[in-house]
Amino acid sequence: DQQVKQNSPSLSVQEGRISILNCDYTNSMFDYFLWYKKYPAEGPTFLISISSIKDKNEDGRFTVFLNKSAKHLSLHIVPSQPGDSAVYFCAASAEKSSGDKLTFGTGTRLAVRP
Amino acid sequence: DAGVTQSPTHLIKTRGQQVTLRCSPISGHKSVSWYQQVLGQGPQFIFQYYEKEERGRGNFPDRFSARQFPNYSSELNVNALLLGDSALYLCASSWTETQYFGPGTRLLVL
Numbered sequence: 001d002q003q004v005k006q007n008s009p010s011l012s013v014q015e016g017r018i019s020i021l022n023c024d025y026t027n028s029m030f031d032y033f034l035w036y037k038k039y040p041a042e043g044p045t046f047l048i049s050i051s052s053i054k055d056k057n058e059d060g061r062f063t064v065f066l067n068k069s070a071k072h073l074s075l076h077i078v079p080s081q082p083g084d085s086a087v088y089f090c091a092a093s094a095e096k097s098s099g100d101k102l103t104f105g106t107g108t109r110l111a112v113r114p
Numbered sequence: 115d116a117g118v119t120q121s122p123t124h125l126i127k128t129r130g131q132q133v134t135l136r137c138s139p140i141s142g143h144k145s146v147s148w149y150q151q152v153l154g155q156g157p158q159f160i161f162q163y164y165e166k167e168e169r170g171r172g173n174f175p176d177r178f179s180a181r182q183f184p185n186y187s188s189e190l191n192v193n194a195l196l197l198g199d200s201a202l203y204l205c206a207s208s209w210t211e212t213q214y215f216g217p218g219t220r221l222l223v224l
Contacts, residue, residue, distance in 0.1 A: 004156075032211045034212065034213075036215070041217075042217055042218075043118070043120075043204055043215035043216050043217045043218045044157070044204070044215045045215070046212055046213070046214055046215075049211070049212055051211075089156050089157075091156075093211065095211065100145060100147060100162055100169070100170070100208055100211065100213065101147070101159045101162060101170045101172070102147070102149075102157070102159060102206075102213060103159070104149075104156030104157050104158075105156050106154070106155055106156050107156055
């Protein structure tokens with residue numbers, strides 16, 4: 001049962017344009033959401049997070065939007081840079097029921113073309 | 115500040131053997147979690163430890179065990195290795211809700 005889904009396995013964007021990565025979840029107990037970036041042969045690097053009491057969180061070029069009614073979140077990267085090319089994972093936790101356990105999606109590979 | 119460190123970086127074992135993976139959390143972080151990532155998938159939760167107590171366990175067989183030491187470092191043990199245990203094993207530490215990951219240990223079981 002895939003509780004966190006990233007339906008686009010890959011995305012290609014021109015440098016300077018916006019990258020939009022999407023994530024859907026099914027577990028209504030999830031109350032904290034995170035995005036991680038992963039380069040080959042490295043561990044996931046934390047990018048940005050959002051609590052379920054918010055609908056938007058921004059950090060520099062990265063913005064995460066949360067739509068609780070649709071059980072959908074997205075990561076916007078503006079402007080996209082070649083160094084952003086990596087695999088992006090969406091993750092969620094249900095603090096009240098399962099503590100800090102993170103449930104991950106399968107990832108989206110982003111390629112930013114120069 | 116040093117991030118999460120893991121050792122060894124790579125490991126090759128044969129079926130039936132046992133393996134121990136080690137993790138040192140970020141200074142001040144009392145919670146350590148372990149994840150398994152196989153190719154093409156997202157990390158899967160194995161264990162979480164907080165203040166040396168197991169706080170959560172994922173859907174993994176009893177061959178997997180872990181412990182946390184007084185200095186908050188942790189070990190993951192896997193007994194009777196199977197070919198399917200070949201994966202990247204990730205350790206994460208946290209102070210609040212955000213978990214920070216180490217570089218992982220890549221285990222190959224032949």
